[in-house]
Amino acid sequence: xxxxxxxxxxGGVDSSVAALLLKKQGYEVIGAFMKNWSDTKDPLTGRCAWxxxxxxxxxxxxxxxxxxxxxxxxxxxxxxxINKMFDKYKKGITPNPDIDCNQxxxxxxxxxxxxxxxxxxxxxxxxxxxxxxxxxxxxxxYELLRGKDETKDQSYFLYKxxxxxxxxxxxxxxxxxxxxxxxxxxxxxxxxxxKKGTVGICFVGKVNLKKxxxxxxxxxxxxxxxxxxxxxxxxxxxxxxTIGQRLGPRYGFEIDRGNKNKPSKWYVAKKDVKTNTITxxxxxxxxxxxxxxxxxxxxxxxxxxxxxxxxxxxxxxxIRHVGELLPSIFHYNKKTKQFQITLxxxxxxxxxxxAVVIYEKDKVIGGGEIIFQ
Numbered sequence: 001x002x003x004x005x006x007x008x009x010x011g012g013v014d015s016s017v018a019a020l021l022l023k024k025q026g027y028e029v030i031g032a033f034m035k036n037w038s039d040t041k042d043p044l045t046g047r048c049a050w051x052x053x054x055x056x057x058x059x060x061x062x063x064x065x066x067x068x069x070x071x072x073x074x075x076x077x078x079x080x081x082i083n084k085m086f087d088k089y090k091k092g093i094t095p096n097p098d099i100d101c102n103q104x105x106x107x108x109x110x111x112x113x114x115x116x117x118x119x120x121x122x123x124x125x126x127x128x129x130x131x132x133x134x135x136x137x138x139x140x141x142y143e144l145l146r147g148k149d150e151t152k153d154q155s156y157f158l159y160k161x162x163x164x165x166x167x168x169x170x171x172x173x174x175x176x177x178x179x180x181x182x183x184x185x186x187x188x189x190x191x192x193x194x195k196k197g198t199v200g201i202c203f204v205g206k207v208n209l210k211k212x213x214x215x216x217x218x219x220x221x222x223x224x225x226x227x228x229x230x231x232x233x234x235x236x237x238x239x240x241x242t243i244g245q246r247l248g249p250r251y252g253f254e255i256d257r258g259n260k261n262k263p264s265k266w267y268v269a270k271k272d273v274k275t276n277t278i279t280x281x282x283x284x285x286x287x288x289x290x291x292x293x294x295x296x297x298x299x300x301x302x303x304x305x306x307x308x309x310x311x312x313x314x315x316x317x318x319i320r321h322v323g324e325l326l327p328s329i330f331h332y333n334k335k336t337k338q339f340q341i342t343l344x345x346x347x348x349x350x351x352x353x354x355a356v357v358i359y360e361k362d363k364v365i366g367g368g369e370i371i372f373q
Contacts, residue, residue: 098321099156102160148175248266267288
Protein backbone atom coordinates (compact mmCIF):
# COMPACT_ATOMS: atom_id res chain seq x y z
CA UNK A 1 0.00 0.00 0.00
CA UNK A 2 1.35 3.42 -0.98
CA UNK A 3 2.24 5.84 1.80
CA UNK A 4 0.11 8.99 1.75
CA UNK A 5 1.49 12.53 1.82
CA UNK A 6 -0.39 15.83 2.08
CA UNK A 7 1.38 18.41 -0.12
CA UNK A 8 0.88 22.15 0.33
CA UNK A 9 0.20 23.41 -3.22
CA UNK A 10 0.14 27.18 -3.70
CA GLY A 11 -0.18 27.32 -7.49
CA GLY A 12 3.53 28.13 -7.76
CA VAL A 13 6.13 26.11 -9.65
CA ASP A 14 8.03 24.90 -6.54
CA SER A 15 5.11 23.20 -4.78
CA SER A 16 3.85 21.82 -8.12
CA VAL A 17 7.19 20.12 -8.83
CA ALA A 18 7.32 18.91 -5.19
CA ALA A 19 3.98 17.10 -5.76
CA LEU A 20 5.23 15.65 -9.08
CA LEU A 21 8.48 14.32 -7.56
CA LEU A 22 6.63 12.66 -4.68
CA LYS A 23 4.21 10.99 -7.06
CA LYS A 24 7.14 9.68 -9.10
CA GLN A 25 8.69 8.36 -5.88
CA GLY A 26 5.59 6.22 -5.33
CA TYR A 27 3.68 8.20 -2.73
CA GLU A 28 -0.08 8.64 -2.81
CA VAL A 29 -0.20 12.42 -3.12
CA ILE A 30 -3.07 14.61 -1.89
CA GLY A 31 -2.75 18.31 -2.67
CA ALA A 32 -3.78 20.99 -0.18
CA PHE A 33 -4.37 24.62 -1.14
CA MET A 34 -4.33 27.05 1.80
CA LYS A 35 -6.58 30.09 1.66
CA ASN A 36 -4.96 32.39 4.18
CA TRP A 37 -5.53 35.87 2.77
CA SER A 38 -8.34 37.21 0.57
CA ASP A 39 -7.68 40.97 0.69
CA THR A 40 -5.07 41.11 -2.09
CA LYS A 41 -6.51 41.64 -5.57
CA ASP A 42 -5.10 40.28 -8.83
CA PRO A 43 -4.02 43.39 -10.83
CA LEU A 44 -5.16 41.79 -14.12
CA THR A 45 -8.57 40.46 -13.11
CA GLY A 46 -9.42 42.55 -10.05
CA ARG A 47 -10.51 39.33 -8.34
CA CYS A 48 -9.08 38.01 -5.08
CA ALA A 49 -5.55 36.80 -5.89
CA TRP A 50 -6.05 33.51 -4.03
CA UNK A 51 -8.72 32.46 -6.56
CA UNK A 52 -6.30 32.56 -9.50
CA UNK A 53 -3.62 30.81 -7.40
CA UNK A 54 -6.10 28.07 -6.50
CA UNK A 55 -7.15 27.76 -10.15
CA UNK A 56 -3.51 27.10 -11.08
CA UNK A 57 -3.13 24.57 -8.26
CA UNK A 58 -6.25 22.78 -9.57
CA UNK A 59 -4.76 22.66 -13.09
CA UNK A 60 -1.57 21.04 -11.76
CA UNK A 61 -3.54 18.60 -9.58
CA UNK A 62 -5.60 17.63 -12.62
CA UNK A 63 -2.43 17.06 -14.68
CA UNK A 64 -1.01 14.88 -11.92
CA UNK A 65 -4.35 13.13 -11.45
CA UNK A 66 -4.36 13.83 -7.71
CA UNK A 67 -7.11 15.33 -5.50
CA UNK A 68 -6.82 18.91 -4.23
CA UNK A 69 -8.49 20.00 -1.02
CA UNK A 70 -8.89 23.65 0.04
CA UNK A 71 -8.09 24.59 3.62
CA UNK A 72 -9.35 27.93 4.94
CA UNK A 73 -6.97 29.25 7.60
CA UNK A 74 -7.65 32.94 7.01
CA UNK A 75 -9.07 33.58 10.47
CA UNK A 76 -6.03 32.02 12.17
CA UNK A 77 -3.61 33.76 9.76
CA UNK A 78 -5.04 37.23 10.45
CA UNK A 79 -5.01 36.63 14.20
CA UNK A 80 -1.62 34.94 14.57
CA UNK A 81 0.42 36.59 11.80
CA ILE A 82 -1.00 39.85 10.47
CA ASN A 83 -2.40 41.31 13.72
CA LYS A 84 0.78 40.38 15.58
CA MET A 85 2.83 41.94 12.79
CA PHE A 86 0.98 45.24 13.28
CA ASP A 87 1.48 45.01 17.06
CA LYS A 88 5.23 44.58 16.64
CA TYR A 89 5.57 47.44 14.18
CA LYS A 90 3.64 49.66 16.65
CA LYS A 91 6.37 48.87 19.19
CA GLY A 92 8.99 50.03 16.68
CA ILE A 93 10.44 46.57 15.99
CA THR A 94 10.79 44.78 12.65
CA PRO A 95 9.07 41.35 12.61
CA ASN A 96 9.29 38.62 9.98
CA PRO A 97 5.73 37.46 9.15
CA ASP A 98 7.00 34.63 6.90
CA ILE A 99 8.67 32.98 9.90
CA ASP A 100 5.54 33.44 12.02
CA CYS A 101 3.40 32.03 9.19
CA ASN A 102 5.47 28.83 9.04
CA GLN A 103 5.48 28.45 12.83
CA UNK A 104 1.83 29.29 13.58
CA UNK A 105 -0.05 28.36 10.40
CA UNK A 106 1.59 26.41 7.61
CA UNK A 107 3.26 23.52 9.43
CA UNK A 108 1.12 22.95 12.56
CA UNK A 109 -2.23 23.35 10.80
CA UNK A 110 -1.20 21.32 7.74
CA UNK A 111 0.09 18.53 9.99
CA UNK A 112 -3.09 18.62 12.08
CA UNK A 113 -5.19 18.34 8.91
CA UNK A 114 -3.03 15.45 7.65
CA UNK A 115 -3.35 13.51 10.90
CA UNK A 116 -7.10 14.10 10.93
CA UNK A 117 -7.15 12.31 7.57
CA UNK A 118 -4.85 9.50 8.83
CA UNK A 119 -1.95 10.84 6.72
CA UNK A 120 1.47 10.66 8.39
CA UNK A 121 3.51 12.90 6.06
CA UNK A 122 3.31 16.51 4.88
CA UNK A 123 5.39 18.20 2.19
CA UNK A 124 6.05 21.73 0.96
CA UNK A 125 7.97 23.36 -1.86
CA UNK A 126 10.60 24.88 0.41
CA UNK A 127 14.26 24.91 -0.61
CA UNK A 128 15.46 23.07 2.49
CA UNK A 129 16.35 19.49 3.50
CA UNK A 130 15.71 17.10 6.38
CA UNK A 131 18.29 14.65 7.70
CA UNK A 132 17.41 11.81 10.03
CA UNK A 133 20.04 10.78 12.58
CA UNK A 134 20.38 9.14 16.00
CA UNK A 135 21.29 10.88 19.25
CA UNK A 136 23.43 9.43 22.04
CA UNK A 137 20.45 7.44 23.35
CA UNK A 138 19.90 6.00 19.84
CA UNK A 139 16.68 7.93 19.56
CA UNK A 140 15.63 9.28 16.15
CA UNK A 141 16.50 12.94 15.65
CA TYR A 142 15.79 15.22 12.71
CA GLU A 143 18.05 17.99 11.44
CA LEU A 144 17.08 20.87 9.18
CA LEU A 145 19.65 21.56 6.46
CA ARG A 146 20.02 24.43 4.03
CA GLY A 147 18.70 23.89 0.51
CA LYS A 148 21.32 22.91 -2.11
CA ASP A 149 20.52 26.06 -4.13
CA GLU A 150 22.16 28.74 -1.95
CA THR A 151 20.45 31.52 -3.92
CA LYS A 152 17.00 30.11 -3.02
CA ASP A 153 17.65 28.47 0.37
CA GLN A 154 14.62 29.00 2.64
CA SER A 155 15.94 27.50 5.87
CA TYR A 156 16.02 31.01 7.39
CA PHE A 157 12.19 31.04 7.37
CA LEU A 158 12.02 27.57 8.94
CA TYR A 159 14.22 27.93 12.02
CA LYS A 160 11.23 27.67 14.42
CA UNK A 161 10.24 24.23 13.13
CA UNK A 162 9.99 21.52 15.82
CA UNK A 163 11.32 17.96 16.01
CA UNK A 164 7.75 16.66 15.86
CA UNK A 165 7.00 18.62 12.68
CA UNK A 166 10.32 17.67 11.04
CA UNK A 167 9.65 13.99 11.74
CA UNK A 168 6.59 14.24 9.43
CA UNK A 169 8.15 16.60 6.83
CA UNK A 170 9.36 16.12 3.29
CA UNK A 171 11.07 18.85 1.24
CA UNK A 172 11.25 17.23 -2.22
CA UNK A 173 12.98 20.12 -4.04
CA UNK A 174 15.64 20.75 -1.38
CA UNK A 175 18.27 18.95 -3.47
CA UNK A 176 17.43 20.91 -6.65
CA UNK A 177 18.26 24.32 -8.05
CA UNK A 178 15.45 26.68 -9.05
CA UNK A 179 16.63 26.36 -12.65
CA UNK A 180 16.26 22.56 -12.50
CA UNK A 181 12.79 22.87 -10.90
CA UNK A 182 11.63 25.10 -13.77
CA UNK A 183 13.16 22.67 -16.26
CA UNK A 184 11.23 19.74 -14.70
CA UNK A 185 8.01 21.79 -14.79
CA UNK A 186 8.55 22.69 -18.46
CA UNK A 187 9.29 19.06 -19.41
CA UNK A 188 5.97 18.07 -17.80
CA UNK A 189 4.04 20.86 -19.56
CA UNK A 190 3.14 22.67 -16.35
CA UNK A 191 1.55 26.01 -17.28
CA UNK A 192 3.32 27.67 -14.34
CA UNK A 193 6.87 26.58 -15.28
CA UNK A 194 7.97 30.21 -15.80
CA LYS A 195 5.68 31.78 -13.19
CA LYS A 196 7.43 34.44 -11.12
CA GLY A 197 8.29 33.48 -7.57
CA THR A 198 6.23 35.01 -4.78
CA VAL A 199 7.66 38.10 -3.11
CA GLY A 200 6.60 40.23 -0.16
CA ILE A 201 4.63 39.05 2.85
CA CYS A 202 3.75 35.34 3.03
CA PHE A 203 0.29 34.83 1.38
CA VAL A 204 -0.26 38.61 1.12
CA GLY A 205 2.27 39.17 -1.65
CA LYS A 206 4.15 42.29 -2.66
CA VAL A 207 2.67 45.38 -1.04
CA ASN A 208 3.85 48.90 -0.28
CA LEU A 209 4.70 48.16 3.34
CA LYS A 210 4.22 51.73 4.52
CA LYS A 211 0.72 51.95 2.99
CA UNK A 212 -0.10 48.48 4.34
CA UNK A 213 0.91 49.51 7.87
CA UNK A 214 -0.99 52.81 7.60
CA UNK A 215 -4.24 50.82 7.41
CA UNK A 216 -3.83 50.09 11.13
CA UNK A 217 -1.10 52.45 12.37
CA UNK A 218 -1.80 56.17 12.07
CA UNK A 219 1.02 58.56 11.09
CA UNK A 220 2.68 60.37 13.98
CA UNK A 221 5.19 63.10 13.18
CA UNK A 222 8.51 63.12 14.98
CA UNK A 223 12.05 64.43 14.82
CA UNK A 224 14.99 63.05 12.86
CA UNK A 225 18.25 63.67 14.74
CA UNK A 226 21.85 63.43 13.61
CA UNK A 227 24.38 61.45 15.73
CA UNK A 228 25.06 64.60 17.80
CA UNK A 229 21.35 64.98 18.67
CA UNK A 230 20.73 67.97 16.37
CA UNK A 231 17.34 68.06 14.55
CA UNK A 232 17.92 67.55 10.83
CA UNK A 233 14.43 66.65 9.62
CA UNK A 234 10.97 65.25 10.34
CA UNK A 235 9.42 61.80 9.86
CA UNK A 236 5.76 60.68 9.79
CA UNK A 237 6.00 57.72 12.17
CA UNK A 238 8.92 55.57 13.29
CA UNK A 239 6.83 52.40 12.74
CA UNK A 240 7.15 52.74 8.96
CA UNK A 241 10.93 52.73 8.92
CA THR A 242 13.52 50.13 9.75
CA ILE A 243 17.15 50.24 10.86
CA GLY A 244 19.46 50.54 7.85
CA GLN A 245 16.79 52.16 5.67
CA ARG A 246 18.11 54.95 3.48
CA LEU A 247 16.84 58.50 4.00
CA GLY A 248 16.50 61.26 1.41
CA PRO A 249 14.07 62.97 -1.00
CA ARG A 250 13.59 59.76 -3.05
CA TYR A 251 12.43 58.02 0.12
CA GLY A 252 10.04 60.75 1.26
CA PHE A 253 12.49 62.64 3.47
CA GLU A 254 14.33 65.91 3.29
CA ILE A 255 17.12 66.08 5.85
CA ASP A 256 19.89 68.54 6.56
CA ARG A 257 23.04 66.60 5.70
CA GLY A 258 25.43 69.34 6.85
CA ASN A 259 28.17 69.83 4.26
CA LYS A 260 26.30 70.26 0.96
CA ASN A 261 29.56 70.16 -1.02
CA LYS A 262 30.17 66.65 0.27
CA PRO A 263 26.98 64.64 -0.42
CA SER A 264 26.59 61.40 1.48
CA LYS A 265 24.06 58.64 1.96
CA TRP A 266 22.21 58.73 5.28
CA TYR A 267 20.50 55.81 7.02
CA VAL A 268 18.19 55.10 9.95
CA ALA A 269 20.62 54.17 12.75
CA LYS A 270 18.36 54.18 15.84
CA LYS A 271 14.68 54.45 16.71
CA ASP A 272 13.18 55.54 20.01
CA VAL A 273 9.50 54.66 20.41
CA LYS A 274 9.07 56.61 23.67
CA THR A 275 10.24 59.91 22.18
CA ASN A 276 9.13 59.05 18.59
CA THR A 277 12.55 60.02 17.24
CA ILE A 278 14.77 58.58 14.54
CA THR A 279 18.53 59.01 14.76
CA UNK A 280 20.12 59.07 11.31
CA UNK A 281 23.78 58.68 10.46
CA UNK A 282 25.86 59.00 7.29
CA UNK A 283 27.34 55.99 5.53
CA UNK A 284 30.19 54.30 7.46
CA UNK A 285 29.32 56.08 10.73
CA UNK A 286 29.89 53.81 13.79
CA UNK A 287 26.20 54.17 14.82
CA UNK A 288 25.18 52.15 11.75
CA UNK A 289 27.25 49.12 12.78
CA UNK A 290 26.58 46.34 15.26
CA UNK A 291 28.80 43.44 16.28
CA UNK A 292 27.05 41.95 19.33
CA UNK A 293 23.54 40.57 19.00
CA UNK A 294 21.39 39.53 21.97
CA UNK A 295 18.92 36.71 21.28
CA UNK A 296 15.40 36.54 22.68
CA UNK A 297 13.13 33.45 22.47
CA UNK A 298 15.92 31.14 21.34
CA UNK A 299 14.64 28.04 19.54
CA UNK A 300 16.99 25.10 18.92
CA UNK A 301 15.96 22.42 16.43
CA UNK A 302 17.98 19.34 17.37
CA UNK A 303 20.34 20.50 20.14
CA UNK A 304 19.75 21.17 23.81
CA UNK A 305 20.52 24.63 25.25
CA UNK A 306 23.03 23.04 27.67
CA UNK A 307 25.21 22.19 24.64
CA UNK A 308 25.99 25.88 24.21
CA UNK A 309 25.73 27.20 27.79
CA UNK A 310 29.25 26.23 28.84
CA UNK A 311 31.16 26.47 25.60
CA UNK A 312 31.31 29.32 23.04
CA UNK A 313 30.79 27.80 19.58
CA UNK A 314 31.99 28.96 16.17
CA UNK A 315 28.97 29.27 13.90
CA UNK A 316 27.62 31.17 10.90
CA UNK A 317 24.77 33.64 11.38
CA UNK A 318 22.19 35.13 9.05
CA ILE A 319 20.06 38.18 9.80
CA ARG A 320 17.99 38.06 6.62
CA HIS A 321 16.74 35.53 4.04
CA VAL A 322 19.64 34.41 1.78
CA GLY A 323 21.76 37.06 3.48
CA GLU A 324 25.47 36.50 3.88
CA LEU A 325 26.51 33.67 6.20
CA LEU A 326 28.48 35.64 8.78
CA PRO A 327 31.29 34.00 10.79
CA SER A 328 30.31 34.40 14.47
CA ILE A 329 30.63 33.08 17.99
CA PHE A 330 27.46 31.75 19.65
CA HIS A 331 27.75 31.97 23.43
CA TYR A 332 25.86 32.27 26.70
CA ASN A 333 26.36 35.28 28.94
CA LYS A 334 26.14 33.89 32.49
CA LYS A 335 25.86 37.37 34.03
CA THR A 336 22.86 38.48 31.97
CA LYS A 337 21.60 34.90 31.42
CA GLN A 338 21.21 35.61 27.71
CA PHE A 339 22.37 33.87 24.57
CA GLN A 340 24.39 36.09 22.27
CA ILE A 341 26.00 36.17 18.86
CA THR A 342 29.29 38.02 18.43
CA LEU A 343 30.04 38.63 14.77
CA UNK A 344 33.65 38.49 13.58
CA UNK A 345 33.02 41.80 11.81
CA UNK A 346 30.42 44.47 12.62
CA UNK A 347 27.60 44.87 10.09
CA UNK A 348 24.88 47.38 9.22
CA UNK A 349 21.10 46.95 9.01
CA UNK A 350 20.52 44.99 12.23
CA UNK A 351 16.98 45.69 13.50
CA UNK A 352 15.25 44.77 16.73
CA UNK A 353 12.67 42.04 16.11
CA UNK A 354 14.52 40.61 13.12
CA ALA A 355 15.42 36.94 13.23
CA VAL A 356 19.01 35.80 13.59
CA VAL A 357 19.42 32.22 12.36
CA ILE A 358 22.44 30.14 13.38
CA TYR A 359 24.19 27.52 11.23
CA GLU A 360 26.90 24.89 11.70
CA LYS A 361 28.06 24.13 8.15
CA ASP A 362 24.77 23.38 6.33
CA LYS A 363 22.85 22.43 9.49
CA VAL A 364 20.41 24.92 11.03
CA ILE A 365 21.05 24.98 14.79
CA GLY A 366 18.14 27.34 15.41
CA GLY A 367 17.68 31.04 15.98
CA GLY A 368 15.78 33.74 17.76
CA GLU A 369 14.67 37.36 17.75
CA ILE A 370 17.17 40.21 17.99
CA ILE A 371 16.73 42.54 20.96
CA PHE A 372 18.58 45.75 21.86
CA GLN A 373 19.52 46.75 25.40
